Amino acid sequence: DAGVIQSPRHEVTEMGQEVTLRCKPISGHDYLFWYRQTMMRGLELLIYFNNNVPIDDSGMPEDRFSAKMPNASFSTLKIQPSEPRDSAVYFCASSARGVADTQYFGPGTRLTVL
Amino acid sequence: QQQVKQSPQSLIVQKGGISIINCAYENTAFDYFPWYQQFPGKGPALLIAIRPDVSEKKEGRFTISFNKSAKQFSLHIMDSQPGDSATYFCAAPRIYNQGGKLIFGQGTELSVKP
Numbered sequence: 001d002a003g004v005i006q007s008p009r010h011e012v013t014e015m016g017q018e019v020t021l022r023c024k025p026i027s028g029h030d031y032l033f034w035y036r037q038t039m040m041r042g043l044e045l046l047i048y049f050n051n052n053v054p055i056d057d058s059g060m061p062e063d064r065f066s067a068k069m070p071n072a073s074f075s076t077l078k079i080q081p082s083e084p085r086d087s088a089v090y091f092c093a094s095s096a097r098g099v100a101d102t103q104y105f106g107p108g109t110r111l112t113v114l
Numbered sequence: 115q116q117q118v119k120q121s122p123q124s125l126i127v128q129k130g131g132i133s134i135i136n137c138a139y140e141n142t143a144f145d146y147f148p149w150y151q152q153f154p155g156k157g158p159a160l161l162i163a164i165r166p167d168v169s170e171k172k173e174g175r176f177t178i179s180f181n182k183s184a185k186q187f188s189l190h191i192m193d194s195q196p197g198d199s200a201t202y203f204c205a206a207p208r209i210y211n212q213g214g215k216l217i218f219g220q221g222t223e224l225s226v227k228p
Contacts, residue, residue: 004157043158043203043218056215091157099215100146100165100207105157 004106006092012112018080021109024073025094033103034067034077035091043091049075050098082113118206120219127226133191135222137204140185144214149178149189150203152221158203162189194226 005024013019025032033048047057052069060067064083069075079086089110093103119138127133139147148163164171164178164187171178177190191198201223205216 042220045215045217048215093157100144102148102160102163103216105159107155108157 004092004094004104006090006106006109008109009107010110010112012114013082014114015083016081017113018078019082019086019111019113021077021079021090021092021111023075023077023092023106025075025092026096026104027073029094029096029104030072031095031098031101031103032069032075033093033095034075035093035105036088037091037108038088046077048099079111082111084113087111087113118204118217118219120204120222122222123220124223125225127194127224129194129196129226129228131194131226133194133198133224133226134188135202135204135224136186136188137206137219138184138186139206139217142207144207146207146216147178147180147187148205148216149176150205150218152201152203161202191224194224196226196228199224199226 007022030051034046035043037043046059047067048055049069067077089108091105091108093105095101095103121136145166149161150158151161152158162173162176164180166180166182169180175192180187201221203221204219208215208217
């Protein structure tokens, strides 16, 4: 298996622009997680899905962030409008059996908002 | 906001030495305590995890020691090698009424000198 696939790997945008990050989980994994990593706040869970349904979005920082999972093989994290404080590395991860199971992380998307 | 306190922030060890990283957590919803390893530019990867029906789990040079009464667990890396140089994250489940998900520690940057 190719592992978790994320695109783009790097994104540079200007404040106010819309940003869409994409993720393809490992085939057969029912859980998908979106994380954000910064030096200040460490690794934070933003939202996770089970069978394409959002289960916990309490980590989503504000209404500018939204995530969707239209099918078992694709998810998006959208930021609109983007702000410089959104600059971070965003990881997608998937697992077969849930939170208390191995989470396989993608390579991440490094987002820079100017 | 529940926290997982990880220490030290950084650690320098000589090749062949023992690396020890500690984590303390609050009350949890379920028993699953993983350690993740992250190399620069990569996503975190599961290193070892414990479900504390046991107090210790060993996989090769890596050992988790778990003290349920003290709400602490630690990672020991025996015979540390330069290839172990990475950032290590512990994680603990969030308390029940805040939802079932993992909270990650702030990370420990390990450098193993040859």
